[in-house]
Amino acid sequence: MEPTAAERAIEYYRRRLDALVLESCERVRAADLPFYRAFPLAAMQASVKRVFEAVAADLESDVPQAYPAILSALGVQRASMGVSVTEITAGMHFGFEVVSEAFAADFAADPDPMLFWERKRGKIAYAGVAALADAYLVAREALIRTQADEILALSTQVxxxxxxxxxxxxxxxxxxxxxxxxxxxxxxxxxxxxxxxxxxxxxxxxxxxxxxxxxxxxxxxxxxxxxxxxxxxxxxxxxxxxxxxxxxxxxxxxxxxxxxxxxxxxxxxxxxxxxxxxxxxxxxxxxxx
The missing domain is CATH 3.30.750 (Transcription Regulator spoIIAA)
Known part of the structure; x- marks a missing residue:
């Protein structure tokens, strides 16, 4: 039985995953984003690979769950470190861009897997950004409340x-x-x-x-x-x-x-x-x- 476009797209993505991770890391480093500037290459590759594996899991499901979950946890961690949310979204963009270019090059004569990826990409990326924004908002509000309490305590010394x-x-x-x-x-x-x-x-x-x-x-x-x-x-x-x-x-x-x-x-x-x-x-x- 001939595999469907979805099956071919998912198989291709998983087979090329390591190469896509390396290419994405190279683009992030080339962009010279402040947070990733001092990030060790091995640690960056391990972190990006976890994100790509979460995308692979969501390619096989109707509703994205793995990718939003990992970005939500990442958002809480990065917000506590003072990392700008735009730096994270820029890294996400590089990753999706690398995958889309790979699909466009390897499926030029067979656009169905590429179309499947692009449809899934839109849903996954939107769910991830929403989860990331919510995590940043909650983390920043908690930080502001903590700072306000500390300032209030320091300003009421007797x-x-x-x-x-x-x-x-x-x-x-x-x-x-x-x-x-x-x-x-x-x-x-x-x-x-x-x-x-x-x-x-x-x-x-x-x-x-x-x-x-x-x-x-x-x-x-x-x-x-x-x-x-x-x-x-x-x-x-x-x-x-x-x-x-x-x-x-x-x-x-x-x-x-x-x-x-x-x-x-x-x-x-x-x-x-x-x-x-x-x-x-x-x-x-x-x-x-």
Whole structure:
């Protein structure tokens, strides 16, 4: 029985696979792509051969699976190394180009296997690029989240300056998320060091929304309760200047005036920014004076 065009194309591809891998590697090296420039030839050939074998498997299936899977794994690895996605797609293009040229040269008088390859090439390449793009997107988002968390942690340092005194340098623009992170860090440091004074250095803050920076001074309600509740949970004190009636809007009950946690000496927090003096409530929120 005469083999079909698909069978002849697949047999030809597998038979020429090693030669096609070598030709593809030579073109990639000739292109002088930054990532592949220092790639050892033996390692490059082994990596490219795995990709070509995945393409061979997908030539025999209706839906490409092996090639997208290997590019997805490759994308996660390369993205973590900082490799540009265009360098990977350029390498893919060289490989497909080498195979297409081989089919065109060897099946000039018998175009059916070549047409089978070109149809399959389009489906396989599209599925691979889609998988690669998704992998890069997920990897880059994870990297950005990690970097953002690290920056947030570095920007909320609370340092002991003197027994009972802490200093918190603030740098950059502040949104609600950063204000909440600073509040959490300050309260944790206050409880850990049993401090009565917190100094905030605002020289590195170009501007700050007073309403956002001082939820303790906002009218009682859900938006301000969280700050007072944190004050009570961290130090067992009411925010200074708050009457029991206004403080009772929180979902937590503040300690009574006779509670052992209460202190006759209120907290004192201050901030310095050039010649500007600010008043800071015990939860670490600034109000312009």
């Amino acid at each position: 340092l002991p300056l003197h027994p009972g005194v802490l200093v918190c340098p603030l740098i950059g623009h502040f949104d609600r998320e950063r204000v909440e992170a600073v509040t959490t860090a300050v309260l944790a440091a206050v409880a850990r060091h049993r401090s009565r004074v917190v100094l905030f250095d605002l020289s590195g803050v170009p501007n700050m929304d007073v309403g956002m920076a001082d939820p303790c001074s906002a009218p009682p309600g859900p938006s301000s309760c969280w700050a007072r509740r944190r004050c009570w949970s961290a130090c067992g004190r009411r925010s200074p200047g708050r009457s029991p009636r206004s403080a009772s809007t929180s979902t937590s009950s503040p300690p009574s005036a006779t509670s052992p946690a209460a202190s006759p000496t209120p907290w004192r927090c201050s901030a310095s920014r050039s010649s500007t003096r600010d008043r800071i409530c015990p939860s670490g929120h600034a109000t312009r004076r």
